[in-house]
Amino acid sequence: MKRVLVTGGAGFIGSHFVKRIIQADDVASVTVLDALTYAGHIENLGVAFLSEKLRFVHGDITDAALVEEVAAGHTAVVHFAAESHVDRSYAAADAFLSTNVLGTQNLLDAARRHDIERFVHVSTDEVYGPLPEGSATEASPLRPSVPYAAAKAASDLVALSAYQTHGVPVCVTRSSNNFGAYQYPEKIIPLFVTRLLSGEPVTLHGRGQHVRNWLHVEDNCQGIEQVLRGGIPGEVYNIGGGTDLTSRELTGHILSLCGADWDAVTYIPDRQANDIRYSMVWDKIASQLGYRPKRDFHESLAETADWYRRNPDRWAPLVAPLTRRVVGRSAAHV
Known part of the structure; x- marks a missing residue:
């Protein structure tokens, strides 16, 4: 039975994922770690917050001691927690680097020490930068234009390096623009x-x-779950369509x-x-994991x-x- 730690699980995409994964029969428990900043709200979790499977921890991924404590006992990490708004990153790039890079490193360190079986790092197509023509594949260079995208690109590389260096079973997902309720x-x-x-x-x-x-948030969460269940460690998966x-x-x-x-x-x-x-292809997740957007x-x-x-x-x-x-x-x- 899977015991899943979801960072940023009270945010927009994270809460949709929590409500999805907590219904799975093979998931014994879900822990949400969320700092409840301006974009995170308990209400986003809806009835999932009342589930006996759910444990909520109010805290920040930049707190290494807390991350170490919370990670213990889990079999998987799905990492959504991030500063995510481009306009805000212009004036507060340090906060974006702290949360998106150092916070990610804290999680990776804890995952390594606690023998986490799967670590899904959730990212964005913005790391590829502008593409006036053509589409990015997972092997395309990262050319971020703004502090937010640069911090996400850095966190992607930190996550993938943890696989190469320490064998942390990391997969990275990069989705296009999400929309939906909450x-x-x-x-x-x-x-x-x-x-x-x-x-x-x-x-x-x-x-x-x-x-x-534009990709509905439920389609993105479907793709993230498929990567959680069947993704190959060390690989990147674009989620679009x-x-x-x-x-x-x-x-x-x-x-x-x-x-x-x-x-x-x-x-x-x-x-x-x-x-x-922005443009990217998503043939890889379709062919390897059977992903198809439904909405x-x-x-x-x-x-x-x-x-x-x-x-x-x-x-x-x-x-x-x-x-x-x-x-x-x-x-x-x-």
Whole structure:
């Protein structure tokens, strides 16, 4: 029976994964280690928080002594905990390096000492950097443009080096942009939906030409579980297969779902180092592990917008201070 430690399990993607994996018959227990920073909330875990299988530990992965204590007795680690917002990384790169790199090293050290059988390090397609054309494979060079992506790329390399040096059974996953319910309203989909539902305008960088691949969070969690169960240690797995859209195209879909029109959109100068396009192939996880995304983008986006419409108590207190920082300065990161 698996005993799984999930770091960042009260965050957006982590909480979806916890709710998925805790239902597995071969999982005896799940421990969530989460610092409960601005983007992590106990409420994200829903009824999983009440499960007899779940143990919650409030703490930070930069606390090496705590990580050592919590890791004991587990058979697997799934590592989501990270500073993850590009705009924030411009002003606080040190925090991103501390959490994403040093925190990851703490987990790897503990995993080695406690003979963890599988360590899944969750990363992002942003480590590949901008690709005006073509698509990245798992063997493509890492060329991050911004402090967030650089810190994630560094943590990827630290994780893979632990496999090469110490035999820690690490797999790395890199997904495209996730969306779905419970996402903190600083990323473009929840920010635009909540602002438009509040009758507020939204802003687009440049002319809205930046291209991203949009993957429902449940599809990403499916892929992560498949890597947890069958991934080859020392390997990297891209998780994609969603829908490629420019930020303008995405905005059009969100406007329609929220009953708004283009009068609600303001264009602002592009942000420094705003990568024009991300793209990667995911043939490896498909051929080796049988991964196939299941969620239709348009249906899932409508479900996501409806969740925010039905749950204003979850986001309304967050949006006012956030949007005061965004209006006139920066749009959401995509």
